[in-house]
Amino acid sequence: MNVIKVLKAGCSFLTEFKSGDPMSAYDVREFLQSRYKFFEAPITLERMFAEEGGEFQYGEFREKAIRRLVIESSGFIAETGEDTTFTEELLRDVVGAIEKQFKMQISIEVVGYDSILEVQWDQDPLARYTEIQPIQNSMNDKIDQSHPGMGVLALSKIEFNSPVLEEDASTQLTFSLERRQGKLFAENIFYSRAPLKTDEHVQLLKAHFG
Known part of the structure; x- marks a missing residue:
């Protein structure tokens, strides 16, 4: 068997926001867009940390492409074309960066994967x-x-x-x-x-x- 291509390496975190200072969706959007160089960021800020989620697209992490990053009320979802190890490392970096930048604690309850x-x-x-x-x-x-x-x-x-x-x-x-x-x-x-x-x-x- 030969793997021709990784079409999708998805990872999701089901999270709980334990503590921290109030943060605005605008501040989070600007911070993540700057840190990961996203070409597209959520236009409707109300969707961030809401059930439908706010979606970032076409970014960069460790000089490799990020296809999408979604932040919703229940957690985080990311997709790359590398492998799930890389995608999970990206999500842990996102969570750690938000915790540090906004002085808060985010508990990762469940980790899921989606491989194509x-x-x-x-x-x-x-x-x-x-x-x-x-x-x-x-x-x-x-x-x-x-x-x-x-x-x-x-x-x-x-x-x-x-x-x-x-x-x-x-x-x-x-x-x-x-x-x-x-x-x-x-x-x-x-x-x-x-x-x-x-x-x-x-x-x-x-x-x-x-």
């Missing part, structure tokens, strides 16, 4: 699921009767989801492995998503798909 990779195998990683072969053969026989020469169907995606909590789709965890559209099946290029650190995601794919 583009990967390639020498052999079809889904070919091992032979138990669905009878269904696949039956479908292809029917298709060949009604649409001769149109090709065959093959397994293209597997996905596992957690239950949605409180009717909020954002709480759902997903693992998926899906053929990249627009590529020949024979190229065996896939997208994969997992609520894991980047290195754990890679290890899982290698362990179960070769």
Whole structure:
């Protein structure tokens, strides 16, 4: 298996503001925009530290690109194209910088991850699921009767989801492995998503798909 590209390295902190002096959204926006050189910052200041969150885009941390940083009432979310270790380091830097600048204490209660990779195998990683072969053969026989020469169907995606909590789709965890559209099946290029650190995601794919 070869990792072609890290498409998303996401990290989120569920936090609690323990103590500190009152701070304005304007001051926080100006501080973070200056520190991380964001090209875009929240225009509607009311969204910062609110449920919908205020979003910064296209910044820089340790000379590497930040895609987005969101600050909301429940915590912080960041996304880069590096790996989740780097993204988590960014978020810890953000939290530490806010604590120091505004003389406050922020408790990190839960850390979450969201990894999306583009990967390639020498052999079809889904070919091992032979138990669905009878269904696949039956479908292809029917298709060949009604649409001769149109090709065959093959397994293209597997996905596992957690239950949605409180009717909020954002709480759902997903693992998926899906053929990249627009590529020949024979190229065996896939997208994969997992609520894991980047290195754990890679290890899982290698362990179960070769």
